Amino acid sequence: MTQSTDSKTAKHPFQDQAKEVKGVVYLEQQGWKVDGGEACVGRICLELSPSDNLGTVTTCNSQTFTENKVFDSCRDLSHLTSYLHWTHDNATSNLDIAFGHTGISATNQWVSRAINPSNDLNTSMTGSQALGTISPSGGAPRVYASSIPDYSPTFSEGNISYPHSGLTATHQNSEITIYATLALPNGTTTLVHLWKDRPVSAFTPAMHSMTPANTQSKESLDLLSGASQAGSSGDSLRRRRNVHGILNAMSWGTLMPLGAIIARYLKVFKSADPAWFYLHVTCQTSAYIVGVAGWGTGLKLGHDSAGIEYNTHRTLGIVLFCLGTLQVFALLLRPNKDHKIRIYWNFYHYAIGYATIIISIVNIFQGFDALEASVGDRYNDWKHAYIGIIAALGGIAVILEAYTWIIVLKRKKSANKTAHGINGTNGVNGYGSSAQHV
Template sequence: MHGIAHTASLLAWTFYPHNGTLDLVFSGSFISPSGWVGWGINPTSAEMTGTRALIAFPDPNSGQLVLLPYILDPSVKLQRSPLLSLPLDNHLLSSSVVMYGGRMATIHNGASVQIYATLKLSPNKTKIHHVWNRGLYVQGYSPTIHPTAISDLSSIATVDVLSGYTSKQHDTIRTLKGVHGVINAISWGILLPIGTLISRYLRHARSLGPSWFYAHAIIQLIGFFLGTVGFGIGIRLGELSPGKVYALHRKLGFIAFSMGSLQTLALLFRPKTTHKYRKYWKSYHHFVGYGCMVLGVVNVFQGFEVMGESRSYAKLAYCLCLSSLIGICIALEVNSWVVFCRKAEEDKLRREGIPIGGFEKISGNNS
């Protein structure tokens, strides 16, 4: 007998190779007295869509625990139509459900349930893609959508029932998500804003000469290169998780990457300072650059939400870095206004013919 444990669930089975029969039991728990617990097998791929599921919930008429079969087609994921019970194929030989505690047990938040099933596997096939989840409500005999936290969206595993080996695909996805988040936070969320600050506040420092431009360009190019790597990892994550769509995060990512690409290409068409179109290019460069920076930072925070890290130390560390940049920006902005006002006052004195140094000496002698 083999078994694997997941968060708040357990799957155990016995496989009979001589006839390809699989006896298994799935243990889960309710998160609501009116909720549901489901388990199933996807015969083609490790995703929710296409799963043949057995879902347990309290009968709306009698209140007794029932177990009904369902087929999860694409319309269910998009919530275009209610989930209706449909008979499964001939591979399901038998099924039943039992509450932990026997017939006298009641359905409540945290109550445990066991789903039993006997399956007939295809010849020479020992791997199954099993899917599990639980929800808060059932409308009639139609279970509603489950929560969409990261743990709920990762409740899929591929298991070899003969050897007991569990596929490491989800460990790979989890690793890729971490790398994707770190790279994008550093590139879009830190490096690109730093490059923007260098351009805005150091370009007027005459002592630096053209050094500010090289620093600005190098940091922006490094940030965009890392951002491109992070963007590519995000595309790969989408391919590995076809049943999960983070619409807002995805759209913001595409827009930010497109704007970053336009910024990079704009360097190839940068007019000379004496060119008549230089001012238009400059306005375009500033508008797209600031827009890309803002979208990048917003999408970093959206990424924390998607990964379920909205209250993590990683987000706290990023907020501290971003706060430091904002503080530096405010200090430099104040300094820029002080320098601007001082320069305006000096220009006014020059126009009135009053020597700045002489004016200070006269004031000092009179005192």
């Protein structure tokens, strides 16, 4: 057993004991998280290899069942220390299963195994048909079937699309096993299945954790050969969500307000004319191009996440795209300064621009709420960073607002003095001579 590179010199008190016990259950009971070939507690990680003296680690081949149940095939599943035994009758398409999940020492925990009828690994949870069990404190496991229509299921007991019989469950030695016979559609030889564990609150399964062990616990299984194909990892979807958030936060949420600040305040400085205009156009055009890319990634995420609905976030995103596109066309149709409709164009440009900025900022926070709803609070740092950016831009705008007003008022006062002097101040009229009394 070797330590990971992050903790080569550290030695955990359980390390020596871990080498002397059998299986991974002891490690889990002592607070270790065991997944695949690695066991971690805090920042200490131990890599488990076949040469480690852990005794005989339980695999599906060495397992036995009550009532002398025997299955034709078995497979150690890739995540959550789980396994699957099955017997498939190709003539009747009946599937006898025993799904096991080790390391479940706590009660009030939901363990399930589900089949996705659409055989889609990318959206395996939506529409899946689950067999699950809850182990209440001091009682026998309660096992039942439940259909999962979307990503916010109630897990209520009900019918599923696969007729089933013999649905039972056991909870012994920190291991939950679910038994059932399922009637699959005729000719079924492969299926997409997933397995999860979740905490239970008020007798209702809560959201499972978003660790890779939970997000990647799915695969396509060939019932005849036992071969499997893992689904795309949760990391891929998470990475695309991150890209979507970064593109939109930087474009609609940062560059767009910055471009408005440039247009409103820099043009007050005579030395910045016409540079402020080109800076403004560059900033807003860049924001629109990057924002359209972010909008496109959002459409793709929505397509790949069937059953996940963030209606407000989606609607505001569509509105932003439309407003941004209108601004681009407005730039192309901008009349000359002395044109009679220029005043109306200015009003339109300002109204659409400020509306876009306000909706952009609101929708950025809608996006953060959507992320936190799916993965917990891991995006709090991102939200705080964006709040800092917006606060900084707001602070700069307040300072420039005050400073440019001072400049404008001084210029107005100076212009009034000049005009007053030319029109007769101090006894000099507009013609350059003293006023004469008749």
